[in-house]
Amino acid sequence: MNSDAVVIDKLTKWFGKFRAVDEVSLRVETGEIFGFLGANGAGKTTTIRMLCGLLLPTSGEGRVAGYDIYRDTEKIKRRIGYMSQKFSLYTDLTGYENLWFYGSVYQMAPRELKKRIAELSEDLELGNFIKRPAGSLPTGWRQRLALAASLLHRPQILFLDEPTGGVDPVFRRRFWEILYRLADSGTTLFVTTHYMDEAEFCRRISIMHHGRIIAVGNPQELLVEHRQASLQELFIQLITQQECV
Amino acid sequence: MFRMVLALVRKEFYQVRRDPVMLRIIFLMPIIQLLLLGYAINTDVKNIRTAVYDYDRSDLSREFMRSLGAGGYFVTRPSDIPLLAGERGFRENRQDVMLVIPPGFSRDLKERQSVTAGFLVDGTNASSAAVAMGYANLISAEFNRELYRLSLPVTLRQKVLYNPEAESVYFMVPAIVAILLTMVTVMLMSMAIVREREIGTLEQLLVTPITKPALLLGKAIPFSLIGLVEFSIALVFGVIWFGIPFAGSWTLLYLLAFIFLFTTLGVGIFISTITKTQQQAMFFAWFFSIFAILTSGFFIPIQNMPQSIQYLTYLNPVRYFLTVIRGIMMKGVGLEALYPNIIAMIVFSVGIFTFAWLRFAKRTK
Incomplete structure (x- = not known):
């Protein structure tokens, strides 16, 4: 078994004449929190979709949890969780019904599933919100519910596409506390975000621009290397540099 | 596999149950559609409004009018418009037929000379005009025969089989039931995905590791059941309300x-593979339904279509189901x-379903 959770090599995706992802190579170690940063439209979501087996790459290689992203998508899917940037649970079902549905799709035995839902609802402090229709929940609770749904089957790797978009700072902080606990228990986290304070929580980050990765490394080391005081500045500097080129 | 399908089926039913509009559509639509179409689509031509200009005013002319009105096909009344302006009655839609009985x-007739009466028909609706003329010919032939106590060399002894009263509703309701099943399942299936x-x-x-068969089955089962429930509601309602005989x-x-x-x-699955929004899916489902209805022999008999269109109807799977039902x-x-017809249905089912199945991909290219 490979110790890297995600390895991609020259992964490329063309949409017609538009190159959304351009020879991206990356390595994400097992158990680390990897921040996948980039401006809007940089190709982050496209990359994640290829890793999750939702989108067929045009070229390049990739392995997720040790499995090939072309051939072994079904094996990959059993080992990953995915939380998209758009809330994608059923708004007319309650939180519990949503979790029960996804758990059954993962073929969890009813007894085990019941236990797991109780466990997650305590961990994520879902409380009584779990009994309400998902559509009626405030954004922060929706995000937690979505996280719970993606964690039901105890995935090795969790892909989070802007999990805290539109959520207040207190909620964001608590959400990240949960993510930290997950990482501590050995789950690999692959997170995209726009919030630079969140990027600091990551062990390593990459910055993507126009389909290419323009920087990758530990946040502190990157700051030193580029002589910047904050990630915010670093991000803006790198992107403007690219635009000038 | 089984648990995945079950989870999906249950989820769909939860969602349908929580959508009051959907529930109403499912249970009321078949009945409303059947009532509306069952009564509206009536190819029987009755109560043809007949404006009469009787310039003879004799017992015989009145007898002629009486026999014209006897079958319930023609409703005669003296016209209040002068003869020369009589066309106004058609333009103002006050009459369907003008009957002019000349003086003498x-x-x-008594002198055994031949007589001509005028019979003008509104041809705006060509098919009911033709039916009206047919009736009038039959009635006047009968009138002639009785008048001269003739016994004609050839007479037809007519008998209508399977539908003795020639009720068009008997013919329409089975078709409506079939069309309902078609529209509901195509629409629900494509929209659901x-x-x-x-x-x-x-x-x-x-x-998730959900498999394609589980996903498609989990979607297909609930909507097939809903389709069959609607089909049954319409069928039972047709038999009870319209008294349609169910012989088979x-x-x-x-x-x-x-x-x-x-x-x-x-x-439905095929439509879902070529559309991105519900509006697009709705449009395609509607387009398919129109094609399917018009070329199925629903209300336009296939024999009446031009030869080239008749060939086209063989490509319409609904046509076979209509014949069968x-x-x-x-x-x-x-x-x-x-x-x-059954073989054709099986060929279409296997062909279309396989094609749609292969087109439906879990991963986007």
């Missing part, structure tokens, strides 16, 4: 409806008479 009608794609839940579902085998009909479902579900309900026939 009875005198000439596209809706999930539109709101993003399909993507969430596709990152219910088992055979349901078996064939089940086979037919693979066609409509296949079309009418055959089973009205004639009470079974496999022995229907097998060519």
